[in-house]
Amino acid sequence: MDxxxxxLAAGKGTRMKSKFPKVLHNVCGGTMLSYVLDAAHGAGxxxxxxxxxxxxxxxxxxxxxRAQIVSQPEQLGTAHALLQAGPLLRDFNGHLLVxxxxxxxxEAGTLAELIQSHRSTGAAATVLTARLEDPAxxxxxxxxxxxxxxxxxxQKDASPEEQQIREVNTGIYCFKTxxxxxxxxxxxxxxxxxxxxxTDIIEKNVRRGRRVGxxxxxxxxxxxxxxxxxxxxxxxxxxxxxxxxxxxLSGVTVIDPHSAFVDRKVQVGRDTIIYPHTFIEGDTVxxxxxxxxxxxxxxxxxxxxxxxxxxxxxxxxSMEDGCSIGPFSHLRPxxxxxxxxxxxxxxxxxxxxxxxxxxxxxxxxxGDATIGKNVNIGAGTITCNYDGRNKWPTWIDDxxxxxxxxxxxxxxxxxxxxxxxxxxxxxxxxxxxxxxxxRSKQTVIPDWSKRDKNKKDETQN
Ligand code: UD1
Ligand code: CA
Numbered sequence: 001m002d003x004x005x006x007x008l009a010a011g012k013g014t015r016m017k018s019k020f021p022k023v024l025h026n027v028c029g030g031t032m033l034s035y036v037l038d039a040a041h042g043a044g045x046x047x048x049x050x051x052x053x054x055x056x057x058x059x060x061x062x063x064x065x066r067a068q069i070v071s072q073p074e075q076l077g078t079a080h081a082l083l084q085a086g087p088l089l090r091d092f093n094g095h096l097l098v099x100x101x102x103x104x105x106x107e108a109g110t111l112a113e114l115i116q117s118h119r120s121t122g123a124a125a126t127v128l129t130a131r132l133e134d135p136a137x138x139x140x141x142x143x144x145x146x147x148x149x150x151x152x153x154x155q156k157d158a159s160p161e162e163q164q165i166r167e168v169n170t171g172i173y174c175f176k177t178x179x180x181x182x183x184x185x186x187x188x189x190x191x192x193x194x195x196x197x198x199t200d201i202i203e204k205n206v207r208r209g210r211r212v213g214x215x216x217x218x219x220x221x222x223x224x225x226x227x228x229x230x231x232x233x234x235x236x237x238x239x240x241x242x243x244x245x246x247x248x249l250s251g252v253t254v255i256d257p258h259s260a261f262v263d264r265k266v267q268v269g270r271d272t273i274i275y276p277h278t279f280i281e282g283d284t285v286x287x288x289x290x291x292x293x294x295x296x297x298x299x300x301x302x303x304x305x306x307x308x309x310x311x312x313x314x315x316x317x318s319m320e321d322g323c324s325i326g327p328f329s330h331l332r333p334x335x336x337x338x339x340x341x342x343x344x345x346x347x348x349x350x351x352x353x354x355x356x357x358x359x360x361x362x363x364x365x366x367g368d369a370t371i372g373k374n375v376n377i378g379a380g381t382i383t384c385n386y387d388g389r390n391k392w393p394t395w396i397d398d399x400x401x402x403x404x405x406x407x408x409x410x411x412x413x414x415x416x417x418x419x420x421x422x423x424x425x426x427x428x429x430x431x432x433x434x435x436x437x438x439r440s441k442q443t444v445i446p447d448w449s450k451r452d453k454n455k456k457d458e459t460q461n
Contacts, residue, residue, distance in 0.1 A: 348366070
């Protein structure tokens with residue numbers, strides 16, 4: 001392979017006002033840096049080097065296994081950052097794609113075009129540019145009368161005329177590696193910010209009569225760099241639209257794209273409908289023909305086909321086809337539901353296995369339980385799984401009917417086909433096929449109302 005990439009990600013991102021390095025901030029379920037890595041991968045780059053500085057350890061952890069790391073202990077500028085990758089590229093001779101860790105919207109296809117143009121023109125350097133309505137803050141691309149790139153000038157160093165230029169540097173380039181690091185090491189920080197500017201390499205090449213190319217972004221939004229939390233939210237909005245658009249084009253109905261929040265890695269099958277006020281996050285996978293929302297939050301959930309989830313929270317749980325969740329259910333991590341399971345109104349369920357067709361329809365807490373097939377858990381049932389120190393399991397076998405308001409004091413096992421009487425506190429195992437009732441006999445005092453009235457009459461006397 002004659003193609004490598006260096007991602008500059010050493011900066012602190014002062015304007016984020018954060019204790020975390022800027023490139024680790026999250027956009028639709030991925031760090032900024034992870035998008036840039038994906039774009040590089042998608043463009044066919046195999047060798048990736050990330051320059052880290054501020055929060056180096058955290059950034060290194062984020063890219064582990066996907067890229068090599070090189071550190072820039074002091075942030076002396078973009079040229080200085082790239083120079084740090086030199087030793088790792090000593091034996092590499094080819095083309096180098098340079099990316100910034102804070103531009104997560106850049107797409108693989110765009111990078112592939114840049115690389116393709118760079119290769120076909122044989123340029124020493126090719127810069128990706130963008131025409132912006134408001135170029136403020138970016139380096140401006142200065143061209144000569146023939147339209148050739150002459151140099152890039154940073155806003156702070158630009159003359160009033162140069163500041164009028166609306167074509168800007170995206171901070172993304174392709175370079176031939178031959179002589180690149182020698183040139184970088186010779187740059188000087190003679191500029192307003194006293195930094196080693198990578199952009200100076202462009203002018204250096206032009207002066208030497210080496211060819212410098214430029215590719216202009218068709219969609220300038222892709223270059224949006226994130227420097228503060230306002231831009232973070234803007235990038236999130238853009239990314240969200242892109243994710244939802246892809247989903248819709250793949251056959252998913254999104255009732256209101258302004259009110260659906262789907263993370264980048266989420267997969268959704270065709271003919272599923274996503275209703276408003278819905279958040280689908282992490283590695284969630286949803287099958288076909290489901291109805292998700294309104295008002296649902298799914299985090300790392302695995303959902304079969306034909307499932308309905310409304311006004312509920314599902315976290316770290318899986319469910320097979322035809323399940324119905326909610327309204328107002330809470331699935332905490334570790335549940336595995338078989339087909340046609342129903343978890344209904346105000347029920348909470350945690351670390352439990354629920355067999356085919358079983359129902360936890362109302363006002364129950366089920367934790368650390370293994371429930372068989374076709375079990376009915378009556379309203380208000382509680383698995384008392386915690387004794388203040390340890391969590392204990394509950395087993396409820398196939399076909400059991402748990403009466404309303406039953407307390408199941410774990411560890412306890414209810415055998416197949418058994419019934420518990422409403423209001424019972426079950427502390428001992430129940431053998432298969434039995435009825436377990438635990439409650440005091442009802443006392444009825446006749447004519448109570450009459451007696452009450454007589455009492456009143458007495459006091460009045
Ligand atoms: C840079 C470009 C500017 C371009 C803009 C696009 C230069 C001199 N200017 O400016 O022309 O329009 O990007 O967004 O290159 N970094 C390091 N080490 C450093 C300095 C920066 O790793 O010592 C990294 C940052 O973490 C960031 C990237 O390089 O990911 C860009 O640095 P930044 O300071 O944001 O450059 P800009 O001023 O935005
Ligand atoms: Ca920047």
